[in-house]
Amino acid sequence: MEAVLIISNFPDEKSAMQLAQALIRQRLAACVNVLSPCTSVYRWQGEIESAEEIPVLIKTQRQHYDRVEQLIKIMHPYELPEVIMVPITGGLPAYLLWLAAETPLSD
Secondary structure: OOEEEEEEEEOOHHHHHHHHHHHHHOOOOOEEEEOOOEEEEEEEOOEEEEEEEEEEEEEEEHHHHHHHHHHHHHHOOOOOOOOEEEEOOOOOHHHHHHHHHHOOOOO
16 A cells, blocks of 8 residues: 555635545545645746635545546646645554555555
8 A cells, every 4th residue: 555645725615625525425535634724825827926725635545646636626726736646655554554444446
């Protein structure tokens, strides 16, 4: 099992929660943290922008990444949503076993 953390940001809590619930319902994530708003500063189309966003942390298995990415792109209102995958190289063994049990592989 390859555990990963997928990071994204949403423009509001409602859309972040809709994604979180869809991921858990479809067993594509064991846990999704919908965090407090933050201010993101970035360059978009040549201009410096800032926006309040809701960070989302998705814990899942590497084998689910493509489906998670696809769901984010479908549910996200941005033209170019942030989707970053970070490998989880260690952690509490019991937690990682739980993560695997909550995100069974169908392949």
